[in-house]
Every structure is written in structure tokens, then in C-alpha cells.
Amino acid sequence: MIDIQPVLAGDRLALSRLLTAVENDTPDGRRALSELFAHTGRGHLIGVTGAPGTGKSSLVNRLARHYRGLPEGEQPSVAIVAVDPSSPFTGGAVLGDRIRMVELSGDPGVFVRSMASRGSLGGLARTTAGLVQVFDAAGYEIIMVETVGAGQAEVDIARLADTTVVVEAPGLGDDIQAIKAGILEIADVLVVNKADRPGVESTERALRNMLGLAHPVRRVFRHHGTRITAPDEPAVEQQGPIWVPPICRTVSTEGTGVPELVQAIADHRKYLETSGDKLRRDRARLETELRQGVRATLESRWREGIVNGFFDQVLEDVVARRRSPQEGVALLVQGETG
Numbered sequence: 001m002i003d004i005q006p007v008l009a010g011d012r013l014a015l016s017r018l019l020t021a022v023e024n025d026t027p028d029g030r031r032a033l034s035e036l037f038a039h040t041g042r043g044h045l046i047g048v049t050g051a052p053g054t055g056k057s058s059l060v061n062r063l064a065r066h067y068r069g070l071p072e073g074e075q076p077s078v079a080i081v082a083v084d085p086s087s088p089f090t091g092g093a094v095l096g097d098r099i100r101m102v103e104l105s106g107d108p109g110v111f112v113r114s115m116a117s118r119g120s121l122g123g124l125a126r127t128t129a130g131l132v133q134v135f136d137a138a139g140y141e142i143i144m145v146e147t148v149g150a151g152q153a154e155v156d157i158a159r160l161a162d163t164t165v166v167v168e169a170p171g172l173g174d175d176i177q178a179i180k181a182g183i184l185e186i187a188d189v190l191v192v193n194k195a196d197r198p199g200v201e202s203t204e205r206a207l208r209n210m211l212g213l214a215h216p217v218r219r220v221f222r223h224h225g226t227r228i229t230a231p232d233e234p235a236v237e238q239q240g241p242i243w244v245p246p247i248c249r250t251v252s253t254e255g256t257g258v259p260e261l262v263q264a265i266a267d268h269r270k271y272l273e274t275s276g277d278k279l280r281r282d283r284a285r286l287e288t289e290l291r292q293g294v295r296a297t298l299e300s301r302w303r304e305g306i307v308n309g310f311f312d313q314v315l316e317d318v319v320a321r322r323r324s325p326q327e328g329v330a331l332l333v334q335g336e337t338g
Helices: 012-023 027-039 056-068 128-137 156-160 175-180 200-213 258-275 277-305 310-319 325-334
Strands: 044-050 078-084 110-116 142-146 163-168 189-192 247-249
Touching: 012 027, 012 110, 012 128, 027 128, 044 056, 044 156, 056 078, 056 142, 056 258, 078 128, 110 128, 128 142, 128 156, 156 277, 163 258, 189 200, 189 258, 200 247, 247 258, 258 277, 310 325
Parallel strands: 044 142, 044 163, 078 110, 078 142, 163 189, 189 247
Antiparallel strands: none
């Protein structure tokens, strides 16, 4: 049984142990998450995503240093969840983001947690949302999540974050690739990192041209034309001004442009609060979590109820072309159970 009071009181050791329990999806971890939920909803979650090689880790490091370098009394506590890809062969992960963020290790107001994706698609691990809730309940004011960098599939962060920062870099792809990646549909702030490299003007010009072509809808709720929220949710007309993602140039290795990026994030946070969009996003995030929980629970119950070996038997029939996959699914869903 995990006592949540030390976590609420800021005990870092208790926090570390709870994070491990949540990441491993243990019964104690799930029970603690339920108890902590009433204490969540106060932190601002910043998702940092983009293709591999754009400098996401270095940028997150600089953002954290900037927040912690603000005048005394204005320094927010910062939590960082860095998701690293798991090897498809060994299942392990390097967790190398900690190497880039070693400068933050001595600051008691910063907590860096690396986690492996464990095969999950979409740039996040399955339990990332749980870790974010723990940090939120523990009182961290700024929570940054750096995703794997999965390209077009990386829409999960848009469901989770209050502000999604999409990082691009000159020379890593053409304009068409940028459109394919769904940048305009998930970005609240666009960053052209490594802005000291040749080609930064053309990269920024391409992004501005695409922004000019974008239809003024709530981008965070759509990805490749698919709504992130429930299909039965009534359409809501956008009231007031539409948020147009600003484009910031940064050089994360030098800290250039980071203050302007922090201001853009602050402006978006203010927009969320004044427009009512924060409540809509929170509802969409929690609805997604409920649906994912129901799906996982139903699958678990199905696995517990099916006769041992029946799945393998159906699989062999499908492999031998005696049944189609559709027939196999129907048989497994309504077929032999214990």
C-alpha cells in the first residue's frame, strides 16, 4: 500500500517510488493514482514533439533552465518526462535524454524522469499520462513531456498536453514531409530549432505558407481529418479569436530565442484560460483516458475468460487460410470461454 501523503508533501524519494509503481502499472500504483486525482489539474503541461534530430532534448533542457532562472519568487517547479524508444529486438531503452539534462540534476526544483515507450506508438508510453498526473498532484507547476519523435503517428501528445510545441529544424526534410507530419493539426507553437544553420529562412517560409492555408478550426481536436474527441460529441462553434501558432526561432545549444518561446507558451496558456479552451481540452483528455481504460479492461477480462490454447488454435486456422482474420475475430469474441 502506497501512502500518498509524502508525495503531496514533496518527498522526492516517495515520488520516485510512486512513479515506478505507476510506470509498471501495479495495483498499488493504480490505487495511488485514484487517490491523487482530486489533487490534479493545477500544473501546465507542455508537450514537446518533432522528428528525431531536431534538438528536442536540448530545447527542453534550455526551457527548464530558463524557468528556474527567473527571479526568486517567480521560479516554477519543473518536472520533465522524457520518453525514449524501446528496442524492438531487446525491449530495452538507452534513456539518453538524462545525459543531455545532467545540468538540471542539482536543482531541487527540477525532477527529470526518463521512461521507455515499451512498444507504444504515437510517441508516448502507455503510462505517460499517469506519470503526468503524479507530477501534477505533487505540485509541479510546469510539466514537460518530450516524445519519442514518431513523425506522422505522433498525435498522442496533442491529446495529453495543454500546449503542444512542435520542433522543426532546417535541412531535415522537404515541405511535403512537414505537411504529412500533421504539424498544423497538433501544433500550438512552432519552433524552428538550430536556426543558425543554412536554410532556416526557407523552413520558416514554408511553415508560414502552410499556416496561411490552414482552415481556422480547433487543430488540437483533429489529426489527418479524424476527431480526437468522441464521435458523438456535438460540434462547438469557436467563439472569439482563433489561436494561430506562432513560429519561434531558437538555437537550443546557445539559449538563443528561448525567452521568446517561453513567452509564446505563456501567451497560449492565457489564451486557453480566457477562451475556455482549457476546459474543452481537459474534457477531451479525460474522455480519451476513460475510453483507453475501458478498452484495456475489456481486453484483460476477455483474456482471462478464454479457454487456454483457443487463441492459438484460431490463429493456426487463420495462418493455414482455413479461416479469414474477420472470421477468427468473430469466433474469438463470441466463441469458447472458460
